[in-house]
Amino acid sequence: MTPFLNKLVIIGTGLIGGSFALDLKRLGLVGEVVGVGRSPENLERALQLGVIDHASRDAATAVRDADLVLLSTPVGQMSGILAQIAPHLAAHTLVSDAGSTKRDVAALFRQHLGHCLDRCVPAHPIAGSDLSGAAAARYSLYENRTVVLTPLVESRPETVERIAALWSACGAVIKTMSPDEHDSVFATVSHLPHLLAFAYVAQVAARPNAEACFDLASTGFRDFTRIAGSHPEMWRDIALANRTALLADLKDYHAALATVISMVETSDGAAMAELFETARDARTNWFQRFKAKS
Amino acid sequence: MTPFLNKLVIIGTGLIGGSFALDLKRLGLVGEVVGVGRSPENLERALQLGVIDHASRDAATAVRDADLVLLSTPVGQMSGILAQIAPHLAAHTLVSDAGSTKRDVAALFRQHLGHCLDRCVPAHPIAGSDLSGAAAARYSLYENRTVVLTPLVESRPETVERIAALWSACGAVIKTMSPDEHDSVFATVSHLPHLLAFAYVAQVAARPNAEACFDLASTGFRDFTRIAGSHPEMWRDIALANRTALLADLKDYHAALATVISMVETSDGAAMAELFETARDARTNWFQRFKAKS
Incomplete structure (x- = not known):
């Protein structure tokens, strides 16, 4: 199984999502990266820096036909975003996130994505920094860093494996545990x-x-x-x-x-x-x- | 006034006292450095490294004719040491320390060195490290670091100035405040x-x-x-x-x-x-x- 993604959508185009996109591009593991965000300046910067290929301020449109949607916004924004994108996810789209808490994200996935929980895996890449924004994104941020996956009982093993494979390709060490x-x-x-x-x-x-x-x-x-x-x-x-x-x-x-x-x-x-x-x-x-x- | 010392005695020959001695030697501000300590291995190391010129395990003998005695032991050992050395201090000997607390050191000076408080200045060089021992001593440890002097009301201005001049020569920034x-x-x-x-x-x-x-x-x-x-x-x-x-x-x-x-x-x-x-x-x-x- 190749974890290759035709289309990756990063919602919240900052340090965490941007660095993930950069590594996948360099590795040839992604065809197209779409960045979604609220700040036009930040999205413009992400385009200039080659972190993303296309920018969008509308998550609902952006996620169409995505292979993977990664939510890398503050957790407080996720409920609204999940509500927006839920009706527009394709049957093959995987959804993951990069939030620092997982019980609440699992609950939000359950609330908004009940129809496709088999394709959802809450996750937490441990690569905090005092830097933020697309300009902070960099190659190899995840080298030897831990990414915790907290699969739902509904998450399909194939979903978990594919998301794990993408993070592993970025050099991360994968740990799996429950959201609690x-x-x-x-x-x-x-x-x-x-x-x-x-x-x-x-x-x-x-x-x-x-x-x-x-x-x-x-x-x-x-x-x-x-x-x-x-x-x-x-x-x-x-x-x-x-x-x-x-x-x-x-x-x-x-x-x-x-x-x-x-x-x-x-x-x-x-x-x-x-x-x-x-x-x-x-x-x-x-x-x-x-x-x-x- | 040159702060030159014919004889410096370091009681507690570790990172703090050792680095002070190294800088004064390099600057030509000291003739002879005597290191006092409890561990023969550590004193041997200090001699080998050129941190001290002579080693002694007997503080009372070592302090004779000293221009400056610097106590750089843990504060808990100072009372015993001060009691030992008090009768052996020459009329020109200055006494200072490098302890992390100053009210208690001021009280100990007062208790044991009541006859020569004009030549005493409690001090605190802010250059902590998780390293310790003579082997940790190094040049320029005090460059741009702060040394707090907490003179007693009895401390003579000349005493304070000379000790300040020595630390300044090591590159330290001097601050003066009360022990409290x-x-x-x-x-x-x-x-x-x-x-x-x-x-x-x-x-x-x-x-x-x-x-x-x-x-x-x-x-x-x-x-x-x-x-x-x-x-x-x-x-x-x-x-x-x-x-x-x-x-x-x-x-x-x-x-x-x-x-x-x-x-x-x-x-x-x-x-x-x-x-x-x-x-x-x-x-x-x-x-x-x-x-x-x-």
Whole structure:
């Protein structure tokens, strides 16, 4: 089976969808790429850069006869888009997405694409960046990066295989799990730290001595807060979409922090050293593995 | 005034003290460097690498006739060392340190060196690293880095100037503030995030799905948790030493997190977007300034 696509439609022509299109073009795995978006300037840029072959502001028309429609918009826009495109999907069109949460996307697919769930696979390419827009798209973005597929029970194995093959061709490592599992893991490793970092920077900024603090903040601060530079609306949508799993993690963390506070309050050095050592060892082990695979 | 030192004694011959010695040697600002430490292997390495000229395991003997004694051990060891060296300091010997907390060091200087406080200046070179030991010492570590001096009311202006001149010669930017101010600022920009990162990684490691979490953690996780790879005992000492300021910050953060939890609980997207935007803007502004000066 060749995963070759005669026509790929990217809805949301930015870093994620654009980089996917670029790699497939270079690999000769796609005939025509149509980019759909709301910003004429961004679409024009995508055309100029060769990220897409045709631009459209109308998703319903664009998806006709597509082999694959990839939704790479913020998750908050997907419901409207799915409603628009649902009546216009051909009998062979596959649908996937690139959203950071999967339980909600699975539910949206189920709501709008009930007639073709066998051809749907929610997915999450883990290649975030603080860059965005078509101009940020680049070759090999997915080299050695993970793409999580969260097939529905209805998804046909052939659908999952073909979408996996396309991402694999871009150099990605494929992992498969349920939408619930995905959201629980990403609440822990991504959504929680984003909220912690946002809350932390907001607290520093609100201090009476904020000026002196920012003046003396250094590389530890820089790295710890990098994710607080992320897109506010995108992260609001993620927090809303993954509310249940995120809340559980936030509450666990809040409780863990109460324990830390009591360690500091009682000057319990032994408990602190033990906690810090557990964390240091886990982080060091993780980082060795992460470096080895990236 | 030349800041030239006939004899510099580094107590704790690691990254911080060693890099200071290397730069002063290269600049011709020091005649002889004596390294004091507990590990014979580390001292041997420091001699081999030319970081020090002589090694000693006995601080009391080593400090005789020193122009400057720099304590670059963990703060937890300083009381014992100061008690040992106090009777052996010459009338012209200056004493400084490189500890991450300053209120406690100021108190230790006051406790042990009451007879020569005019020649003491607590200091904090901001050049942390996950590397340590004499082998980690390198030239130009302090280039464009900040060194905070927290003079005592008793510190003579000449003492402060000479120590400032030495650090400036290494390329450092000098800031002067009170020990209290220092500890309050560093609780906020350094100690709090370290504890938050330690607590976070320990929580992930304790999850039933820790394996899956670590497997899918990516660059955001890597940067947010880098400081959780820091030295457990060193950070226990810092948390104990800066207990008051750190507790205030921890409690503020705990309260801020309760607000975040209630935003998520009530799906208050507007409040989240506002919080995230405040943080994003503050972080982006800070990073522009930080990049410009580093």
